[in-house]
Amino acid sequence: MAALAAASPGGDECLEEDEDELEPGLDEAEAEPEAGSGAKAAGGSRGAVLTRRGITLRVLLRDGLLEPARGVLSIYYLGKKFVGDLGADGTITWQETGQVFNSPSAWATHCKRLVNPAKKSGCGWASVRYKGQKLDQYKAAWLRKHQPNAPPAEESLASEGEEEEMPEEEEEEATREGRASVPELVAAKKPEERSKKQQCKSLAEPAGMDHGPPGKRLESKPRVPVRYCTLGTRDSARNPQTLVEVTSFAAINKFQPFNVAISSNVLLLLDFHSHLTRSEVVGYLGGRWDTNTQLLTVLRAFPCRTRLGDAEAAGAVEEEICQSLFLRGLSLVGWYHSHPFGPALPSLHDIDAQMDYQLKLQGSGNGFQPCLALICGPYYHGNPGVESKIAPFWVMPPPEQRPNDYGIPMDVEVAYIQDGFLTNDVLQEMTLLVEFYKGAPDLVKFQELWSQDQTYLDKLKGSLASRTPKDQSFTHILEQIYSLLKLSS
Numbered sequence: 001m002a003a004l005a006a007a008s009p010g011g012d013e014c015l016e017e018d019e020d021e022l023e024p025g026l027d028e029a030e031a032e033p034e035a036g037s038g039a040k041a042a043g044g045s046r047g048a049v050l051t052r053r054g055i056t057l058r059v060l061l062r063d064g065l066l067e068p069a070r071g072v073l074s075i076y077y078l079g080k081k082f083v084g085d086l087g088a089d090g091t092i093t094w095q096e097t098g099q100v101f102n103s104p105s106a107w108a109t110h111c112k113r114l115v116n117p118a119k120k121s122g123c124g125w126a127s128v129r130y131k132g133q134k135l136d137q138y139k140a141a142w143l144r145k146h147q148p149n150a151p152p153a154e155e156s157l158a159s160e161g162e163e164e165e166m167p168e169e170e171e172e173e174a175t176r177e178g179r180a181s182v183p184e185l186v187a188a189k190k191p192e193e194r195s196k197k198q199q200c201k202s203l204a205e206p207a208g209m210d211h212g213p214p215g216k217r218l219e220s221k222p223r224v225p226v227r228y229c230t231l232g233t234r235d236s237a238r239n240p241q242t243l244v245e246v247t248s249f250a251a252i253n254k255f256q257p258f259n260v261a262i263s264s265n266v267l268l269l270l271d272f273h274s275h276l277t278r279s280e281v282v283g284y285l286g287g288r289w290d291t292n293t294q295l296l297t298v299l300r301a302f303p304c305r306t307r308l309g310d311a312e313a314a315g316a317v318e319e320e321i322c323q324s325l326f327l328r329g330l331s332l333v334g335w336y337h338s339h340p341f342g343p344a345l346p347s348l349h350d351i352d353a354q355m356d357y358q359l360k361l362q363g364s365g366n367g368f369q370p371c372l373a374l375i376c377g378p379y380y381h382g383n384p385g386v387e388s389k390i391a392p393f394w395v396m397p398p399p400e401q402r403p404n405d406y407g408i409p410m411d412v413e414v415a416y417i418q419d420g421f422l423t424n425d426v427l428q429e430m431t432l433l434v435e436f437y438k439g440a441p442d443l444v445k446f447q448e449l450w451s452q453d454q455t456y457l458d459k460l461k462g463s464l465a466s467r468t469p470k471d472q473s474f475t476h477i478l479e480q481i482y483s484l485l486k487l488s489s
Contacts, residue, residue: 055139057104058090063146065138066130071095073104074129075111078403080359082111086130096360104128104135114362116397117257225345233404240349243342246393246411258370260392260414262298265426267416268467269301271388272430274338274376275460276485278442280308282337284321286330289369296333296370303429305436332361334372344377344391346409355395355407370394372412378463379450386454386462421471422478430481438488446485457482 060066066086073084073092084107085093092101094111101107105124112127125136225243249256266285273281286300302321306313325332335357339345346354354373361371371394378388392412398405437443446457454462461482 055142056090057086057092057135060135060138060142061086061088061090063142065142072131073107074132075108075127076129077112077127078115078397078400080111080115080355082107084128092128114359116400117368223342223347225343228406228408231348231406233402234406238348240352241347243345243347244351244406244409245345246391246409248411252408256410256413257294257368259293259295260298260370260372260412261295261417262392262414263300264416264418264467264469265423266298266301267390268422268464269303269426269429270336270374270376271378271390271463271467272460273301273303273433274340274378274388275456275463276433276437276444277440278340278444280338280340282308282335284325284332285334285336285372285374286325286328287333288331289333291367296372298333298372300328300330300425301336301429303433305432333370334374336374336376338376338378339380340377341379342377343380343382344375344389346373346375346393348406350375351395351407351409354393354409355397358395379456379459381451386459387466388463419469421469422474427474427477427481431484434481434484434488443488457485460485 057066061068068086068088070085071083072086075082075084083095084101085095087093087100090102092104092107093099094101094107099110101110103124104127108124108127125139126134128135130138223241223243225245227245228247231238231244270283273283281303283301283303285298286302287296287298289296302324304314304317304321306317337350350373354371357373358371362369373393373395374390375393376388376390377383380389383389392414394410394412395407396410397407444456446460447455450456450459464478
């Protein structure tokens with residue numbers, strides 16, 4: 001899909017902005033001046049035949065106002081940053097995917113729609129920056145130089161409130177003579193080679209997790225959730241681990257933009273994984289996205305058997321999961337993580353991470369593709385019974401007029417499908433997880449009491465009982481796994 005998008009960059013996505021540029025193949029010197037444009041400069045100079053609409057990146061490059069280089073172009077939109085390379089022919093290559101765009105407006109519209117699917121146009125010349133300065137300013141400088149007698153044209157402004165002010169440190173970075181902000185390895189790959197692998201890599205460091213020592217107990221201080229409406233503008237002094245209540249689509253008079261169905265085997269495996277350790281765990285979700293029915297089906301959980309912060313081990317695990325997805329004909333559709341002793345609500349860090357993951361999954365294709373997040377709270381005593389709370393959520397971008405607000409964590413309605421039987425894949429993953437956490441300092445001691453009359457093992461069994469398939473012939477295999485847990489803890 002990335003290759004398709006690159007073949008016809010922009011398409012009809014940004015007719016409004018593309019009217020400001022000459023059609024490809026038309027030499028700028030052959031353009032006709034507009035009547036009454038005041039472009040009658042002496043001596044047949046370039047400025048005599050070009051109006052503001054005719055000034056393209058190629059014109060600015062030709063006349064030395066811009067220079068082709070890697071990473072010199074950037075867009076900042078609703079807290080997200082996009083980096084592009086400027087080609088000698090006036091094209092823009094988005095570093096994230098390698099897609100090529102013919103104009104600033106085409107690139108800006110594409111990027112902004114990834115963050116906000118309802119976006120109609122990109123206002124490219126007012127949105128795209130060259131070494132930190134908006135391209136509109138370079139266009140104005142060209143006009144002042146070549147058409148000093150022409151009346152000043154109105155700047156093409158971005159939609160009110162849509163452009164976020166650049167943080168100072170990002171502004172400094174943007175002006176460092178086009179230094180690229182993505183690793184060489186990623187930028188060097190072809191788009192079609194990179195797109196699928198980047199889906200896996202894009203969730204490489206699921207966020208919101210404590211990178212403390214493996215044996216650290218995370219249940220020491222209860223976190224009190226806050227309502228989203230109390231957050232206001234981003235505040236660096238606010239604790240990123242602050243939990244936020246989710247909002248229903250009905251509460252804001254909107255429809256959920258996609259439907260979700262989740263297999264019971266997915267819930268069983270991620271619930272089992274979340275019960276094993278007092279530290280947070282993380283994993284990937286594999287499934288399929290049907291654009292016709294707008295249905296996201298989650299068919300498989302892929303636990304990450306690695307310690308947080310262990311980059312070397314994480315790389316190997318991610319590679320293995322990518323291979324598993326490919327062999328099963330599945331796509332990466334989301335991620336999960338646990339809050340072992342807290343409520344299954346997203347933290348501010350989780351919200352930002354999920355917004356990033358939504359953007360990265362959409363960036364690998366040409367259309368909208370949802371990314372689902374699941375949070376499991378296995379040992380939270382506020383849960384109504386022994387069953388873990390598993391909460392799906394998705395993040396809606398903040399309003400364009402309030403770009404510095406946090407994303408809105410939305411409660412996602414899900415259909416749960418009971419599987420017919422427990423697959424060998426799931427049983428094998430459970431066995432591998434027991435082996436991985438064996439002897440770990442943060443492994444849950446399953447013989448100890450979780451409540452007055454139940455051990456942690458009783459709690460685990462009770463939670464998994466609600467997620468088992470219709471066929472109960474596997475029960476004896478689960479008992480063997482439970483026996484292994486007793487021995488390992």
